[in-house]
Amino acid sequence: MALKEVVAKNLRRARHDKRMTQKELADRAGLSSRYIGAIERTDVSASVTVLDQIADALEVEPTELLQRPGRKS
Template sequence: MDLKEIMATNLRRIRHDKKLTQEELADRAGLSMRYIGAIERGAVSASVTVLGQIADALGVEPGELLQRSG
């Protein structure tokens, strides 16, 4: 699994754990809902800046979004 897929999986899991919709997360992060969806599908790679915005919006450390499970 590459980092893009790992981030997609972790982002979706953390967002669901925090009971946020893609729209709510996008709002908090200052991003579009379509972009959040594309990141969650692994269709696009997020820049380091965007990774930071998403982590801040979720209240987690950026590394948590890139952590391999297992």
């Protein structure tokens, strides 16, 4: 699985776990909801700076967004 697919799945899961909409996450992260959606659809690859903003908004460690399924950090 490509890393941007891993990020997309982990982002969507973390956002759902926090019961957040894309708009709410975008507002907290200082990004557009269209950009959040594009990351979740794997249309774009997020920079490490953006991943840090998203992780802060979700109150998770950035590594949670990068962790491949079945692996522990």
